[in-house]
Amino acid sequence: LRSDGDGISDKGGANELYAVLIEDVSDRRHFERMRRDFVTNVSHELKTPAGAISLLAETISDAADDPSAVKYFSGRISKESERLTELVKKLIELQKVQDDDVAASQKSEPVCVPEIVREAISENEVQASAKHIEMRMFFGDDPVGEVAGAGDSAVGKPDGDESKRSLAVTDADAIVVRADAENLKTAVKNLVENAIHYSPEGTHVGVSVKRTNDHVQIRVVDQGIGIPAEAQSRIFERFYRVDPARSRATGGTGLGLSITKHIVQEAGGTISVWSRPNEGSTFTIELPCA
Ligand code: ADP
Numbered sequence: 532l533r534s535d536g537d538g539i540s541d542k543g544g545a546n547e548l549y550a551v552l553i554e555d556v557s558d559r560r561h562f563e564r565m566r567r568d569f570v571t572n573v574s575h576e577l578k579t580p581a582g583a584i585s586l587l588a589e590t591i592s593d594a595a596d597d598p599s600a601v602k603y604f605s606g607r608i609s610k611e612s613e614r615l616t617e618l619v620k621k622l623i624e625l626q627k628v629q630d631d632d633v634a635a636s637q638k639s640e641p642v643c644v645p646e647i648v649r650e651a652i653s654e655n656e657v658q659a660s661a662k663h664i665e666m667r668m669f670f671g672d673d674p675v676g677e678v679a680g681a682g683d684s685a686v687g688k689p690d691g692d693e694s695k696r697s698l699a700v701t702d703a704d705a706i707v708v709r710a711d712a713e714n715l716k717t718a719v720k721n722l723v724e725n726a727i728h729y730s731p732e733g734t735h736v737g738v739s740v741k742r743t744n745d746h747v748q749i750r751v752v753d754q755g756i757g758i759p760a761e762a763q764s765r766i767f768e769r770f771y772r773v774d775p776a777r778s779r780a781t782g783g784t785g786l787g788l789s790i791t792k793h794i795v796q797e798a799g800g801t802i803s804v805w806s807r808p809n810e811g812s813t814f815t816i817e818l819p820c821a
Pocket of ligand 1: 772783
């Protein structure tokens with residue numbers, strides 16, 4: 532047997548034998564392209580606020596003798612720095628949930644879901660009250676009718692009627708899943724954050740926790756701008772935004788939902804969305820019971 536470059540052949544023998552190695556490189560190419568796109572996106576996202584900061588700093592030094600201009604431009608500088616900080620924070624979160632080594636070291640501990648949801652809500656209270664948005668939590672119930680304020684409204688209503696109370700508040704401690712508590716809170720917080728960001732002033736946001744036979748369902752419902760049907764399958768992609776200008780104006784990074792999806796999948800669950808433009812959105816996380 533000898534190697535002739537194309538394979539291994541038995542040139543001297545009666546039979547010619549070949550060992551051919553075929554490697555499908557399409558997956559590798561696909562991941563390489565994704566990695567390149569990611570680096571391009573990150574560079575672009577970082578360059579925009581960084582460029583704005585340097586321009587604003589130049590402008591401020593030209594307007595040093597005008598106190599109102601200094602106040603205006605320094606306000607904008609701090610807004611752009613907040614955007615940079617938020618982006619870096621989200622990139623670190625994304626790295627944490629995507630990196631296999633880090634993911635393997637993440638905890639899989641019993642987590643009381645209502646406790647996590649309550650914390651996620653309370654950590655968004657300042658943003659909600661700034662927009663006079665009322666946030667409410669429900670147990671076992673679908674928040675749809677309650678968020679709408681009228682039992683029969685279609686706001687944020689996914690298919691099926693699940694408006695029956697199936698769990699008393701006292702049973703809440705029994706709603707436990709196996710997950711990394713800190714990550715799960717991040718996942719729910721991202722949904723609540725978006726519900727507030729993409730809703731007009733004075734609306735309602737509802738979060739419900741419900742246990743079915745072997746699953747726990749967390750649902751976040753808003754009465755916001757909604758998501759067009761054609762965009763709904765793309766919103767979980769990194770850096771995808773329906774309206775980039777609006778997302779940036781509200782401090783969005785385009786990373787929240789992809790982080791949430793990673794966390795939910797890591798805990799063995801699924802995430803889905805129901806939405807109708809100008810009516811609202813409902814995000815549903817389903818996790819297996821511990
Ligand atoms: P962002 O930081 O831009 O909010 P996300 O990954 O959290 O990024 O969401 C991706 C996009 O999905 C958003 O830019 C927005 O267009 C859309 N989106 C997410 N949640 C909602 C919601 N509750 N209502 C309307 N649009 C939403």
